[in-house]
Amino acid sequence: MKKEEDLFYFLQCSTVVSPGEKGWDMRVKEEKYALLKLMEYLDYLEKGDGSRRWFSIRPTDESATRWTGIISPPKRQDYEFTLILKNSYPFTPPAASIPALMKYTDRKLEDEVLGLRLCDMHMESNYWWNEHCGIALYMKREISYWVQAIIFDLDKKGWI
Amino acid sequence: MGNEMGNEMGDELGDELDGDTMEPDRYHRLGLFPHADFGRLRSMKVIVVGVGGLGAVVCDILARCGIGTLEIFDYDTLEQANMNRLIYRPDQVGMPKVDAIAQYLQLANPDTKVIANSQDVTIDKGYSRLLYSINSDKSGEGCEGNEGNEGSSEDQKVDALFGCVDSFGVRLFLNAKCVKAGVPLFDGGTSLDGIRGSVHVVLPGETPCYRCNRPLTESHGMTGFKPKPDPNAPDHVTGLCHVTSLPTTMSIIASLQCQEAFKHLLGFGSVAPYLIYDGADGTLQRVDWVLDPGCPICGDGRAQKNEKRTDDSDGKAQEDEEGADDSDGRAQEAEERAEDNDVGTQDDEEGADDKDDRTDVNDETGKSRIPRPSPDVLDRAARIFDEISSKENGRD
Ligand SMILES: [Zn+2]
Numbered sequence: 001m002k003k004e005e006d007l008f009y010f011l012q013c014s015t016v017v018s019p020g021e022k023g024w025d026m027r028v029k030e031e032k033y034a035l036l037k038l039m040e041y042l043d044y045l046e047k048g049d050g051s052r053r054w055f056s057i058r059p060t061d062e063s064a065t066r067w068t069g070i071i072s073p074p075k076r077q078d079y080e081f082t083l084i085l086k087n088s089y090p091f092t093p094p095a096a097s098i099p100a101l102m103k104y105t106d107r108k109l110e111d112e113v114l115g116l117r118l119c120d121m122h123m124e125s126n127y128w129w130n131e132h133c134g135i136a137l138y139m140k141r142e143i144s145y146w147v148q149a150i151i152f153d154l155d156k157k158g159w160i
Numbered sequence: 161m162g163n164e165m166g167n168e169m170g171d172e173l174g175d176e177l178d179g180d181t182m183e184p185d186r187y188h189r190l191g192l193f194p195h196a197d198f199g200r201l202r203s204m205k206v207i208v209v210g211v212g213g214l215g216a217v218v219c220d221i222l223a224r225c226g227i228g229t230l231e232i233f234d235y236d237t238l239e240q241a242n243m244n245r246l247i248y249r250p251d252q253v254g255m256p257k258v259d260a261i262a263q264y265l266q267l268a269n270p271d272t273k274v275i276a277n278s279q280d281v282t283i284d285k286g287y288s289r290l291l292y293s294i295n296s297d298k299s300g301e302g303c304e305g306n307e308g309n310e311g312s313s314e315d316q317k318v319d320a321l322f323g324c325v326d327s328f329g330v331r332l333f334l335n336a337k338c339v340k341a342g343v344p345l346f347d348g349g350t351s352l353d354g355i356r357g358s359v360h361v362v363l364p365g366e367t368p369c370y371r372c373n374r375p376l377t378e379s380h381g382m383t384g385f386k387p388k389p390d391p392n393a394p395d396h397v398t399g400l401c402h403v404t405s406l407p408t409t410m411s412i413i414a415s416l417q418c419q420e421a422f423k424h425l426l427g428f429g430s431v432a433p434y435l436i437y438d439g440a441d442g443t444l445q446r447v448d449w450v451l452d453p454g455c456p457i458c459g460d461g462r463a464q465k466n467e468k469r470t471d472d473s474d475g476k477a478q479e480d481e482e483g484a485d486d487s488d489g490r491a492q493e494a495e496e497r498a499e500d501n502d503v504g505t506q507d508d509e510e511g512a513d514d515k516d517d518r519t520d521v522n523d524e525t526g527k528s529r530i531p532r533p534s535p536d537v538l539d540r541a542a543r544i545f546d547e548i549s550s551k552e553n554g555r556d
Contacts (some may be wrong), residue, residue, distance in 0.1 A: 014532035016456070029538040032545035039548075060550035070552075088282035091336050092329030127328050130371070131336070131456065132530045 010037050011136040020067045022036075027090070027134075028064040034136035034149055054147055055139060057083075067135065071098075073147045076155070081143065083135060090131045094138055098146065186269065187226050196426035198225055202271070204319040204425060205229035207293055207343075209281055209334060211261045212236070213405050214348045215324030216247040217414035223272040225422070229316060230265065231275040231293055234258050235288060248408055275314065282330060294318050294341040302548035318462040320421050335362060335370035339458045344424055345370070346416040355439040357413040359432075364458065367433045370453035372459070389502070398493045409439050530541050 013030040017023040035057065042053055057069030067083040083094040126129065183362055190198035208215050211234045222230055234257045238248055242257075252260040258276035264358055265274050279286025321343050323334045338345040342364045350357035362369045416435055423429040435448040453459045533541070 001410055009530060012530045014530045028537070029542045030532070033533055033541035036541050036545050036548075056549065056552040058552070063376035086283040088330070088333040091329070092282050104457040129329055129332070131332065 006138060010041075011140060012132040013090070013134040015130065016090060016131045018087055018089055018091075019063060020087065024063070028059075031064070031134045031136070034134050035086070038136040038140060039092065055143065057139070058137070061107065067094075073146050073151045076151060079151070081146075083138070085135075088118060090134065093142075094128045094135060096138070096143065100128070110138070164449055166348060186271075190225060196422070196427040198422075198426065198428055201225055201227045203228050205231065205316045206320045206322065206421070207290070207318055208324060209233045209290070209330075210324035210326070211257050212242070212326065213407065214411035214417070215322065215416045216245060216257075217267060217411045218322050218324055218348075218360055218417055219261055220247055220268060221415065223269040223274075223419045225418075226269065226274055229273045229275065229319075231277065232258050232261060233279060233281050233290060235278060235280040235286065244405060244407055246411060249259060281335060291337065294343045296336060302452045317543065319342050320344045320346060322417055322421070324417075331370055335459050338362060339369050344421075346417045346421045346424075348413045350405070350409050351412055352404070354406040355407055357409050357437045357439075359413060359416045359435040359437075361424070361431055361433050362458075363424065363431070367406075367431075367459035368449040368451040370456060372449060372455040373459040376456040379549070390412045406439075409437070409537045412437055412439070414515070473534045 011034045012025060013034060014028045014032050015023060015030055017027045039053060043049065044048060046052060054073070055071050056070055057067055060066045060068050065085045067084075067085070069081055070078050071081055072078045079100055081098045083096050085094055086092060201222075204227060206229075207335065208218055208222070209232075211219060211232050215234065217231070219230060219232060238255050238260050239255050240250070240253055241311060242251075243247055243250055247264055248257075248260055249264075252263070255263075256276075256278040258278045262274045262276045265272055277286060277289055279289060281287055281290040292400055305386050316411065321334065323331055323345055325331060325334070326349075331349070334347065336346060337343075339362065344364065345360075345362040346372060347360040347362070348357065349360075360370055361367060395398065420431055420435070425429050432446045433449050436445045436447060437443070438445075451458070482552045
């Protein structure tokens with residue numbers, strides 16, 4: 001039986017190399033390639049031209065271990081988010097945070113979709129993760145979930 | 161017949177040897193264990209990653225059994241909320257966990273040398289230190305940036321690593337590094353509802369690794385536990401982990417980790433590759449995994465490791481500073497890449513019908529690997545991506 005990650009194999013990366021190691025630049029290229037594929041996929045779903053895409057993202061340092069971007073929940077304000085690819089990446093997923101929501105992400109939230117609560121200031125409890133998953137898949141499976149569900153949940157609770 | 165095996169919790173220092181006025185030492189009872197010589201632990205070195213509910217108990221057991229050197233990693237500080245765990249004392253709140261446990265271990269058994277690293281193993285110094293420690297060949301991976309090793313226990317080969325972490329990703333990371341370095345991994349974990357747990361033993365080259373078994377782990381219900389929602393949680397409660405933790409389950413799992421490790425280290429019994437403890441049902445189940453030949457960490461990776469060994473004899477210069485880690489799984493591809501920096505050339509020739517820009521490779525197990533686009537396509541994509549993101553950046 002095909003699993004979801006098989007279906008979205010086009011968002012995965014073949015090269016398994018950690019930041020700072022030989023071949024990391026290749027992994028970065030694959031990350032960018034996968035992100036482009038994700039954008040294409042979203043544009044196809046939305047029948048759009050990319051102008052209404054719910055996220056933007058770019059690396060902020062030379063080594064592409066720090067990334068930042070904007071998420072745009074529908075009918076809500078935009079939020080900046082950051083990703084840090086640690087030395088243990090891609091064995092560990094990116095450490096993600098939405099600085100403006102940091103004090104809320106520490107709170108107890110019911111997470112019906114994953115069956116897990118979000119713990120600490122990042123979103124690391126990803127049982128689906130493996131070393132071929134990259135930023136694109138993380139955007140699709142984790143960050144988009146924040147955009148779709150968590151921000152509305154926080155809003156409903158009157159926290160933001 | 162002064163010493164019945166059943167009398168396990170007797171006071172070590174209270175007994176007297178038959179016909180001897182000398183006080184028996186702290187290892188006296190261990191010395192009577194008929195299946196193995198615990199004295200051998202004195203010359204061994206192990207690493208414990210994470211000294212929370214599991215790790216603290218693991219350290220306690222190891223020290224009391226007389227382990228020679230114990231290197232510990234944890235970047236957390238002790239909080240009041242940790243007081244339901246064993247070992248730690250309320251007056252230690254505010255201390256780094258590694259310092260608190262080191263303080264305790266010094267009293268529990270001053271024979272054990274403790275190397276405390278209050279660092280995160282997944283990043284920066286903690287990462288380099290961990291790689292330095294698990295690689296017995298000190299010219300290898302991650303050896304830079306390490307100061308003050310006097311050729312003593314700092315440099316000693318590691319006999320085992322205990323994974324006592326609460327993050328799935330970190331387990332995958334420890335697994336990958338241990339398999340690559342050939343260090344036995346004894347990983348413990350408890351379920352989010354606090355009543356179940358498992359111990360996973362990875363003997364590189366002998367037993368399946370943590371990654372091999374991931375699909376099975378999922379079907380065994382190790383995911384998807386719903387923690388009980390707490391509607392009455394006060395709003396000011398922040399910074400707490402929301403996952404429960406029972407000292408009973410924690411100490412059972414920690415003990416099982418140590419038990420399996422002792423069996424391996426001292427050579428008795430039969431090491432259980434995977435143990436599932438269900439405290440709700442009161443069951444302990446041993447699972448003998450099947451090695452996944454297509455496993456990206458230990459399957460193809462193992463073949464690659466052997467290749468690497470021959471490489472190493474040629475010269476260690478191949479490894480770069482942080483260590484060239486291509487525990488990629490796509491062994492040959494990685495080797496090719498290292499050789500001529502011209503990525504995936506062979507792939508391109510093999511399957512150049514890139515309809516979706518990718519070359520799909522199937523290995524002998526019939527499993528589909530993640531295909532890699534050709535270098536041209538990747539370069540083009542990276543250029544387009546950079547253009548888009550710089551445009552979007554300007555838009556903000
Ligand atoms: Zn494996």
